[in-house]
Amino acid sequence: MARDPGLDRRRFLKLMAGLPLVGGLLAVGSPLLRYLKPNVDPFAIITPTARDVVTGEPVVAATVADLDQPWAFRYFVFTQRYPQYTPEGFKTQAVPGVVIRLPHKIRLPWAWVPAMGETLEFTESEVIAFSRICPHLGCIYNYVPEWREVTSGYGGYTPPPERRHALMACPCHLSIYDPADPEMPGRVLSGPAPRPPRTFFYQIRDGQILIRFVEPGGIA
Amino acid sequence: MGTLLANLQEWYRDRRAKLDLFDETTVGQQANPLYLLGPMLYFFWIVTVASGIILMFWYEPTPEGAYNSILRIQHEIPLGWLWRGIHKYAADGLILAIILRIYRMYFLGEYKKPGELTWIWAFVGLILAMISGITGYLLIWNQRAFWAAKTVLTVPVFFDELTAKIPIIGEQFQIGSMIAYLFLGGPAVGAATLTRFYALHFGISIVLLILAEVFFFRTRRRRLNMSLAPILLFTAMLVITSYVLPAELGRRADPTRTPLPILSDWYFLALYQYVKYTPPLWAGLGPGLLIGFGMLIPFLDRTRGRRPTERPFFFVVGVLALVYFLVFTALIMFNIAVIEREPPLVLLTTVLVLSAGLAWELRYRRRQAQAAAAEPPRRPAGAGAHG
Numbered sequence: 001m002a003r004d005p006g007l008d009r010r011r012f013l014k015l016m017a018g019l020p021l022v023g024g025l026l027a028v029g030s031p032l033l034r035y036l037k038p039n040v041d042p043f044a045i046i047t048p049t050a051r052d053v054v055t056g057e058p059v060v061a062a063t064v065a066d067l068d069q070p071w072a073f074r075y076f077v078f079t080q081r082y083p084q085y086t087p088e089g090f091k092t093q094a095v096p097g098v099v100i101r102l103p104h105k106i107r108l109p110w111a112w113v114p115a116m117g118e119t120l121e122f123t124e125s126e127v128i129a130f131s132r133i134c135p136h137l138g139c140i141y142n143y144v145p146e147w148r149e150v151t152s153g154y155g156g157y158t159p160p161p162e163r164r165h166a167l168m169a170c171p172c173h174l175s176i177y178d179p180a181d182p183e184m185p186g187r188v189l190s191g192p193a194p195r196p197p198r199t200f201f202y203q204i205r206d207g208q209i210l211i212r213f214v215e216p217g218g219i220a
Numbered sequence: 221m222g223t224l225l226a227n228l229q230e231w232y233r234d235r236r237a238k239l240d241l242f243d244e245t246t247v248g249q250q251a252n253p254l255y256l257l258g259p260m261l262y263f264f265w266i267v268t269v270a271s272g273i274i275l276m277f278w279y280e281p282t283p284e285g286a287y288n289s290i291l292r293i294q295h296e297i298p299l300g301w302l303w304r305g306i307h308k309y310a311a312d313g314l315i316l317a318i319i320l321r322i323y324r325m326y327f328l329g330e331y332k333k334p335g336e337l338t339w340i341w342a343f344v345g346l347i348l349a350m351i352s353g354i355t356g357y358l359l360i361w362n363q364r365a366f367w368a369a370k371t372v373l374t375v376p377v378f379f380d381e382l383t384a385k386i387p388i389i390g391e392q393f394q395i396g397s398m399i400a401y402l403f404l405g406g407p408a409v410g411a412a413t414l415t416r417f418y419a420l421h422f423g424i425s426i427v428l429l430i431l432a433e434v435f436f437f438r439t440r441r442r443r444l445n446m447s448l449a450p451i452l453l454f455t456a457m458l459v460i461t462s463y464v465l466p467a468e469l470g471r472r473a474d475p476t477r478t479p480l481p482i483l484s485d486w487y488f489l490a491l492y493q494y495v496k497y498t499p500p501l502w503a504g505l506g507p508g509l510l511i512g513f514g515m516l517i518p519f520l521d522r523t524r525g526r527r528p529t530e531r532p533f534f535f536v537v538g539v540l541a542l543v544y545f546l547v548f549t550a551l552i553m554f555n556i557a558v559i560e561r562e563p564p565l566v567l568l569t570t571v572l573v574l575s576a577g578l579a580w581e582l583r584y585r586r587r588q589a590q591a592a593a594a595e596p597p598r599r600p601a602g603a604g605a606h607g
Binding site: 037082088170173192220 | 503
């Protein structure tokens with residue numbers, strides 16, 4: 001059968017009709033998306049979350065003197081402003097945190113801090129501050145000073161002998177974390193969590209532990 | 221290409237003509253309770269929508285006002301407790317009817333030709349009912365609601381792990397987070413979440429109601445294929461349950477404290493236990509694949525028989541799904557989850573049971589083939605060769 005030149009023309013015309021269709025979809029899709037999510041820049045469909053940046057206020061979590069004993073801890077609340085698609089445009093919400101004095105120095109997991117425009121004054125410390133928002137699905141986990149309580153109340157996990165100290169445990173899906181793990185502070189011992197809890201960047205000022213900001217990510 | 225399209229249209233037109241959304245074509249008198257499930261579904265749905273609209277008169281969709289307005293509905297407004305109870309228990313009845321109806325359709329092979337489209341709609345109905353459920357119970361703004369909304373919408377954030385693998389644009393193209401933010405109205409649960417959930421909760425039912433009405437108008441079928449006695453019985457059940465067991469209020473949402481233990485609504489419990497077992501990416505992918513598999517069952521199961529014993533493998537799959545649903549629900553209610561021990565056990569059980577099902581299927585088919593070979597051919601040679 002001989003090649004039919006009309007088919008090629010038809011295909012060409014279809015292609016030419018298709019291009020404006022894609023453009024039209026983009027032209028309609030972008031405003032539709034912006035109706036639902038007004039902080040997407042026009043036609044910036046490939047960077048939809050670029051403007052959902054969270055900002056926080058520095059807060060004093062505890063004084064160094066408060067944490068004089070190993071395993072001493074203080075809960076604190078760090079306030080952040082979240083973009084919100086309401087007439088106010090933002091929402092302030094508390095990020096619960098826990099600052100813990102460990103029995104030994106560890107290397108702080110602060111590789112993310114330089115990207116936030118801060119320089120590290122120290123990289124090792126006995127004091128570490130965790131965000132209590134579980135990195136799994138966002139529940140608030142607890143600092144459990146007595147490990148037996150983890151076994152009885154959080155799904156029956158029994159830690160190995162060298163980890164029988166204070167642990168952190170989430171009531172929702174039973175992830176268990178070890179705050180004092182020397183290689184990876186907050187290591188996941190059990191449960192579905194994909195990573196250790198996020199940490200706070202803090203500085204020591206006049207004997208006070210000043211919380212500056214939290215590692216970004218997750219839902220609050 | 222043209223014939224394929226025509227065939228597809230033909231297929232669709234045929235299935236649409238045989239569509240049976242609420243068992244309205246099955247039996248005139250609903251003597252068999254299995255076929256009462258469809259009308260029950262429609263009845264509980266209409267009751268849920270009607271009582272929900274009555275509740276909207278008093279409900280206030282703001283984080284400050286939501287819980288207080290529910291308190292007022294429950295305790296101060298005359299008959300408020302009744303409308304709220306009916307809304308809650310009719311919604312439970314609706315979900316129960318959908319689930320039982322899906323199992324009935326599965327085990328009786330009703331998804332086979334020409335029931336494919338009916339099956340798909342039953343599944344779509346279940347998913348939308350569950351979305352209505354979860355968007356609905358956030359509206360109370362109690363602890364369970366708040367943490368359910370937060371955990372459910374953290375699940376899509378992990379899809380960013382997949383989109384991050386796209387070269388060049390992947391890092392910025394956080395489509396998982398975007399989905400979560402669209403529903404939440406920002407990166408946190410707040411006022412915008414409440415209005416968005418409120419709109420979805422109401423919108424899903426209204427859109428489906430209009431579609432169902434169009435369906436009934438065009439097919440001229442009876443809307444509620446149920447006699448008066450069961451209608452009165454179910455209404456009485458709703459009223460009595462609302463009185464004896466008032467719909468729960470729970471504690472006011474506290475974003476800084478997750479209660480231990482915390483449970484979701486009953487139809488999410490099995491899923492909740494599953495989420496404990498798997499990495500969070502699979503918490504989203506797993507149910508998605510299961511739903512996809514469920515919807516495609518009519519096209520995967522090519523066996524001819526409708527009775528469960530005539531298609532052993534799919535029968536085993538169905539029983540396994542039912543058993544897992546019940547066992548996971550029981551496990552989470554007793555707060556048992558030893559995460560080191562159970563996931564490999566569950567995986568092993570699944571593989572073993574599915575292999576057994578496959579073996580049964582193969583044995584059954586061999587027997588069938590042997591029986592067919594032993595039987596002398598009835599039809600003249602040539603005509604039965606493809607049989």
